[in-house]
Amino acid sequence: MDLEIETIEQFTPLIEEENQNYNSRYQVYYGGRGGRKSWEVARAILIRAMRSRLLVLCTREMQNSISDSVHRLLSDQIERLCMGYFYDIQKTTIKGINGSEFIFKGLNGLTVDSIKSLEGADICWVEEAQSVSDKSWQILIPTIRKKGSQIFITFNPDLSDDPVIKRFVENTPPDTYITKISYTDNPDCPDVLIREAEYLRKVDYDAYSHIWLGELRTHTEAQIFKGKYKIESFEIDTSFGDPLNGADWGFSVDPTVITRCYIKDRSLYVRYESYKIGCEIDDTPDLFDKIPMAKEYIIRADNARPEMISYMKRARFKIKPADKWEGCAEDRVSYMRNFEMIYVHPDCPHTAEEMRLYSYKVDKRTGDVLPELVKKHDHCFVGDTKIITKTGLKNICDINIHDLILTSKGFRRVIKRYNNGLKPVNNYLIQFDTFLLSLHCTSDHLIKTTQGWKTISELQSGDQVYLSKSLMGKHTDYIPEKDIFQEVQKECILQFGSISMIKFLKRMRYIIGTKIRGTIESKILILKRNLYIGESMLKSVILKIKNGLISFIQPELSLQSNGTHQKLVLSGIESMGSGHGLTENIQLESVKFAGQSIKQDTQKSQNTVILTVKHKRCEIGESQNVYDLHVEDTHEYFANGLLVHNCIDSIGYSLTPMIKHKTDTNEWY
Secondary structure, X not given: OOOOOOOOHHHHHHHOOOOXXXXXXXXXXXXXXXXXXXXXXXXXXXXXXXXXOOEEEEEEOOOOOHHHOOHHHHHHHHHHOOOOOOEEEOOOOEEEOOXXXXXXXXXXXXXXXXXXXXXOOOEEEEOXXXXXXXXXXXXXXXXXXXXXXXXXXXXXXXXXOOHHHHHHXXXXXXXXXXXXXXXXXXXXXXXXXXXXXXXXXXXXXXXXXXXXXXXXXXXXXXXXXXXXXXXXXXXXXXXXXXXXXXXXXXXXXXXXXXXXXXXXXXXXXXXXXXXXXXXXXXXXXXXXXXXXXXXXXXXEEOOOOXXXXXXXXXXXXXXXXXXXXXXXXXXXXXXXXXXXXXXXXXXXXXXXXXXXXOEEEEOOOOXXXXXXXXXXXXXXXXXXXXXXXXXXXXXXXXXXXXXXEEEOOEEEEEEEEEXXXXXXXXXXXXXXXXXXXXXXXXXXXXXXXXXXXXXXXXXXXXXXXXXXXXXXXXXXXXXXXXXXXXXXXXXXXXXXXXXXXXXXXXXXXXXXXXXXXXXHHHHHHHHHHHHOOOHHHHHHXXXXXXXXXXXXXXXXXXXXXXXXXXXXXXXXXXXOOOOOOHHHHHHHHHHHHHHHHHHOOOHHHHHEEEEEOOEEEEXXXXXXXXXXXXXXXXXXXXXXXXXXXOOOOOOOHHHHHHHHHHHHHOOOO
């Protein structure tokens, strides 16, 4: 009864049962026109409903009549695939001979009670999901609760604030397959659509990006370069000036990129770009060499990575750090807008995208355009996030220009503090070996790991992150008991059966003397070695563990008539801090690690410690005012103890000498 149909790679999780994403809870397909998203999902659901009996809910936000639904699309596919022998197309439903049924409902106006009848749905297809309200999602998702049930989502993106973007693109849930599709991915896209798309690309790149590529719609009044750039082919000849090369260094989701542009007749021509996300240091010379004769001309690069500049110099590139000054980002924008036109060659698609997205901030309450630049990745924190300054801890919202704050390179001056307005903020709880850290921030906030920069949403168990020694030693809550209790309980049950058995009490002194004490010694040694905790904190930790252990076993002890067992257990707990060489081991480890520390003479090793993430949990929060900092000479600073990243726009690095000259003299260079 199954059909053999051809599809493209992005849609194989819909059809192929052996695909690892075939049974994913969420399958999300979004992008521009001509990508055949709805067409493929309709075919796949029809085939699945032939394989087994399914109840399929087809829904959207507004459905005033059956004509507003995907009923017609499914009917057309039944005819196209010759499934008429199997499906009975009725006025308001579609039924299969095996008992499968398709029902069609609008989400607007549904309540928790009125949607209860849909709890048995096997598949829910949400079409035009860009229009679905947050309230509708809150009602729908818990309703589709049958074991193994799935939710398929298709939409053409509209605005960045749409709930479907926040829920599934920016904060992708676990067990989700998500892919972006456009007409360029569709091998069967009709020629008439391709011609329409290419025409719009030439005359209105912003509209083309939104309609045909599925990019988010921008606030046109806020677009800095609207009407100031064109995507157009051109060739470089002797009438152009010398090439101007600029480079920026990538961090996780940010790309490493080098561009080459020219100035001619008061216009700027961007001819080449070489671009890569996740570029390894060793691969950077090859990336730069994709620009013709890259080693022959000066490259001006972001000065926040002096080690990268030194590395590229050793690779024989003529590279210099680009100057920065207070307000340099705004000066770059002003200088570039003074060109009569900016021509971007089609070989530079990422530059074209930057031109489209580069914009001023918009007040979400009033819609007014604000005189502040939007950075590509606003890695933002709530106002009470703690920043280490030269004079002590301060909330990020209270940081002032010229304050000295702690970075991996020591204390550096704040050039600017950004108030990035209201943004969705989550509470991320990061469990380390001996403590729990909480960070309220946006999902794209960057954390420095030993494998490079990662967004906090990408952070996972096993990642090793950089933390501040001074902050971790003074301002964290240590909670080692929970892990130890769970380990001991598991061990006891494994060895002696039920925890209430008398053998448990008879052997508890042995467990405390070996398993628990060994675990505690290991944890305390690691804690002291990594964080330089003092003896007072050590005693506090031991006391906390002892009190916790007593509370843990007291209910069992109170049930026993034999007081000898109680005394043995309590005696074992009381002596664990002094017995078995714990104090001597700690002293020995402290001396050994102190010797190692003397050899570590870099500022970075003095300020940071590397710890392993054991577990991360995300609690979805509400929108709050968020902030970020621009720090001189570095992209890094400590926030709530974690080493984090601030993103500085670098599109004008190649123009820095001319911008600086114009800023100093107020003349066109």
